[in-house]
Amino acid sequence: MRLEEILNIKYPFIQGGMAHIATGEFAAAISNAGGLGLIGTGGLSASDLKKQIEICKSKTDKPFGVNILLINPEVEEIAEIVSDYKIPVVTTGAGNPGKYIEKWKESNIKVFPVVSSKALAVRMERLGVDGIIAEGQEAGGHIGELTSMVLIHQIADELSIPVIAAGGIASGKQILAAEVLGAVGVQMGTCLLATNECPVHEKYKDRIIAAKSSQVTVMGRINGLPNRVLKNKMVNEYIEKEKQGATMEELEILTLGSLRKAVHEGDMTNGTIMAGQVVEEVKEKTSVKALFEKLYSDYLLEKKKLCAK
Ligand SMILES: Cc1cc2nc3c(=O)[nH]c(=O)nc-3n(C[C@H](O)[C@H](O)[C@H](O)COP(=O)(O)O)c2cc1C
Structure with missing residues (x-):
């Protein structure tokens, strides 16, 4: 089904x-x-x-x-x-x-x-x-x-x-x-x-549209809570501190409230901009309806092409 x-x-x-x-x-x-x-x-x-x-x-x-x-x-x-x-x-x-x-x-x-x-x-x-x-x-x-x-x-x-x-x-x-x-x-x-x-800040949306997959990284690999995000000043600093063996308390100073900062305040420097590797596919702002229609029609087209091979 x-x-x-x-x-x-x-x-x-x-x-x-x-x-x-x-x-x-x-x-x-x-x-x-x-x-x-x-x-x-x-x-x-x-x-x-x-x-x-x-x-x-x-x-x-x-x-x-x-x-x-x-x-x-x-x-x-x-x-x-x-x-x-x-x-x-x-x-x-x-x-x-x-x-x-x-x-x-x-x-x-x-x-x-x-x-x-x-x-x-x-x-x-x-x-x-x-x-x-x-x-x-x-x-x-x-x-x-x-x-x-x-x-x-x-x-x-x-x-x-x-x-x-x-x-x-x-x-x-x-x-x-x-x-x-x-x-x-x-x-x-x-x-x-x-x-x-x-409902994310317009600056978050703009950052997503501009981002390349190569700008996506993982923070928290060492402390056991891996989180896939876009690189920025805070993330680079976090990863560097992790490598140097910083404690959870030291690291949490950087991430406290940082998702809110990105989502609500549009802080692209110190906020956590969560995004997946597929971010480069996102090329424009659009309605959910238009996005779903396009994704589904592209899927059907690709399926037809594959079946015809
Ligand atoms: C900004 C952001 C926040 C997310 N927060 C959660 C969360 O709170 N709970 C959860 O189960 N998954 C969370 N996810 C994962 C999504 O639910 C979803 O499984 C994932 O985004 C799918 O992969 P994609 O990012 O490649 O589309 C989050 C993903 C993103 C991009």
């Missing part, structure tokens, strides 16, 4: 639950354009999540979901809220959502953990999740070790539940490649950052 049928959406596209970016309004815009919008809970309190759900519901009658970051200090309350609101889809990140799954299934919620290893995907399938989002290390934000090319193929081969591909997807060809690897649909983050509806 394709993702469109599983989630009752027009296109097989999920918007990644991006912390400080994936608001209720943005999720609604994605769902109205035919994908699945997600409200991100990274940095969100339980009461703010309720507000964002209300906003999302007031702006769309289409299905939407919540991305639960399992390291959120209010995760227990957040896990209850999605059940109370009977949110159609929950995706999870940064850990093992095992203890919540039974309750969510009782509330008829479709559960899709984001994973970066086959071992976790197998454990999740045993716990009865509806599908897996396999995210390769090309992705923007916090990442694992394996590339999409290796990870998606491995997981899709091993599991019998649907697999959604994430990491390094921003063109029709890449959507088709994910399908060939065994995915029923894709989750995207980076290519949505420059859409008109995306």
Whole structure:
């Protein structure tokens, strides 16, 4: 079954639950354009999540979901809220959502953990999740070790539940490649950052459009929290300090509130500009609707060309 049928959406596209970016309004815009919008809970309190759900519901009658970051200090309350609101889809990140799954299934919620290893995907399938989002290390934000090319193929081969591909997807060809690897649909983050509806600062959008893939790097490789970002003054300094053996406390001085600085204040010097390797594909500001139409028509065209070979 394709993702469109599983989630009752027009296109097989999920918007990644991006912390400080994936608001209720943005999720609604994605769902109205035919994908699945997600409200991100990274940095969100339980009461703010309720507000964002209300906003999302007031702006769309289409299905939407919540991305639960399992390291959120209010995760227990957040896990209850999605059940109370009977949110159609929950995706999870940064850990093992095992203890919540039974309750969510009782509330008829479709559960899709984001994973970066086959071992976790197998454990999740045993716990009865509806599908897996396999995210390769090309992705923007916090990442694992394996590339999409290796990870998606491995997981899709091993599991019998649907697999959604994430990491390094921003063109029709890449959507088709994910399908060939065994995915029923894709989750995207980076290519949505420059859409008109995306609530990041205009300077963030301009930086994304101008960026080359060679300007993308990973900070936090040494302290164990790898984060894919665009290079800037703060990131260069962070990586240099990491190499010199700086403590977490010393490093945190640089990153405290830095995602907010980039997203809300447009600080491109000291802010954390999260973006994936695929950033070079993002060439203009456009509406989500126009982007989805183009991605899907390019995908169909590429599929036709491949079948005709
Ligand atoms: C700016 C940004 C912030 C992100 N924040 C989160 C997050 O809070 N939770 C999460 O599960 N994934 C997060 N991600 C990952 C996305 O959900 C998605 O899986 C990823 O962007 C897909 O790869 P791509 O960037 O190559 O499109 C983030 C990605 C970006 C670009």
